[in-house]
Amino acid sequence: MRPLTLAAALAVVAPLSAHATVVDGAASGSLLGATLDQEGVAVQTALRRDVPRRAFVLTGRSLQPLSAVTATVDGVALDVVLTGSRGFEVLVRTSAQARALLAGTPLRLHVQSTHDARWAQVVVAPSARLVPVTGAAIVAPWLAPIYARDAAPLRLRATLSTPTTVTSVAVVAPVGDPDVTDLSPSHWVVDWTLSEVGAALLHPAPPPALVTVDNGVLETQDLPLGLGVTHLQLTDDDPAVAWPAPTCAPAVEACIGHDPGGPDLAACGSYLEVATCVDARPCLLDGYGDVDLSDTDPSVLVPATTAWDAACFNGGTWCSQDDPTTWEVNLCLPGGTGLAAIWDEVSFLDRDLSGYGYGWGTVLTGRAAIAARFPFTATYSSDGPALLGAVMAYGGDDDGVQAWFGTSEIPCPNCHEWQDKTVLWWPATGRVVVLTTIHGYDS
Numbered sequence: 001m002r003p004l005t006l007a008a009a010l011a012v013v014a015p016l017s018a019h020a021t022v023v024d025g026a027a028s029g030s031l032l033g034a035t036l037d038q039e040g041v042a043v044q045t046a047l048r049r050d051v052p053r054r055a056f057v058l059t060g061r062s063l064q065p066l067s068a069v070t071a072t073v074d075g076v077a078l079d080v081v082l083t084g085s086r087g088f089e090v091l092v093r094t095s096a097q098a099r100a101l102l103a104g105t106p107l108r109l110h111v112q113s114t115h116d117a118r119w120a121q122v123v124v125a126p127s128a129r130l131v132p133v134t135g136a137a138i139v140a141p142w143l144a145p146i147y148a149r150d151a152a153p154l155r156l157r158a159t160l161s162t163p164t165t166v167t168s169v170a171v172v173a174p175v176g177d178p179d180v181t182d183l184s185p186s187h188w189v190v191d192w193t194l195s196e197v198g199a200a201l202l203h204p205a206p207p208p209a210l211v212t213v214d215n216g217v218l219e220t221q222d223l224p225l226g227l228g229v230t231h232l233q234l235t236d237d238d239p240a241v242a243w244p245a246p247t248c249a250p251a252v253e254a255c256i257g258h259d260p261g262g263p264d265l266a267a268c269g270s271y272l273e274v275a276t277c278v279d280a281r282p283c284l285l286d287g288y289g290d291v292d293l294s295d296t297d298p299s300v301l302v303p304a305t306t307a308w309d310a311a312c313f314n315g316g317t318w319c320s321q322d323d324p325t326t327w328e329v330n331l332c333l334p335g336g337t338g339l340a341a342i343w344d345e346v347s348f349l350d351r352d353l354s355g356y357g358y359g360w361g362t363v364l365t366g367r368a369a370i371a372a373r374f375p376f377t378a379t380y381s382s383d384g385p386a387l388l389g390a391v392m393a394y395g396g397d398d399d400g401v402q403a404w405f406g407t408s409e410i411p412c413p414n415c416h417e418w419q420d421k422t423v424l425w426w427p428a429t430g431r432v433v434v435l436t437t438i439h440g441y442d443s
Helices: 095-102 194-201 250-257 271-280 299-310 339-349 384-395
Strands: 021-023 026-028 033-038 041-050 055-062 066-073 079-082 087-092 107-113 117-128 144-147 154-161 168-172 179-184 187-193 209-214 218-223 225-235 293-296 317-321 325-329 362-365 402-410 415-426 431-442
Touching (some): 055 117, 066 095, 087 095, 087 107, 095 194, 144 271, 250 271, 293 339, 339 415, 384 415, 384 431
Antiparallel strands (some): 021 026, 066 107, 079 087, 168 209, 179 187, 209 218, 362 402, 402 415
């Protein structure tokens, strides 16, 4: 059964305020509740702040007696309290839970009655509604979560418009003043941080923010902040099927990639839409650059290479190993950059490697393939597999690792001896390891 939205169900009832409307599945207004009815099973929700418990509380009620209710946001379980046979409360206690909810992450409920079970998905948002003053500013009812170019990227944005051209707009909030940016002389955006909104909502007696508009005559209006349910859906399907995990939309990715570098990415989509792409492809924000190597401390690998050297066989075969060298390469490389480009940069800095040609060697990908090659086998040193384990733990990715193996014969009377170079690169972590070994045997 497909999930039903508010608009599709046509079952929105009290306690909606007089300001509430239902358009395209979203209720707008101040502190709102909604009831969604599906085949005789209804879940009613309302959102409020609970200052003594320092929590946001989602209050729910079912038309049938309840046996159990569970709630999660972003996969993390929330506290749920049954209040009578048909009521329940979901408590959002931690900053991480509040951040996820205010970012637009759906809160998922599993509501089990004595007759049936349903999944519900709830999206909440802070609301901002100006107390009307004739001829002054108008604020859109919801603070929209957007992605800012900042270490803490979540911003909650109110859109403000004025019926006439004004000189300036200022907003003074009870806890931390939001940033105000003019888009035009009659359109403005007001951006709150998560901490500013959270502190205002959990204030024991929150005074409203004050909006001052200068259009020749200063006009000040109250801007109270509230909480509301913007979307509510119900299904009896598998929730993973009804509401699949978000993926990076091509249009959002393209927008981020072409963004000129402004203060935020609101033009590319909601906070969740942008964050989904940025999390999957971090280089979208930082851009791409040429290979840039920096040397790092290899001491963490020295015990493993020393043990490998001590475990070399002596009896017709022999081996030895120099101390390893390690590097880090930038993660944001242009598409198509492969091990050859990394090898070229390393060869400028490694005198022995510069005597080889990249085409002379063998390239392998993944731990399983690399484990079958010297120096990681037990053919010449019994510690070959242990060396592989240490190197892979350092690199951090067994599947994506790429390795180049090269060897060059050294003149040896009545014997055969080779110098070996092994270059390993982990694209996911940017780490590079170069091993220099010798192996040989008697004729």
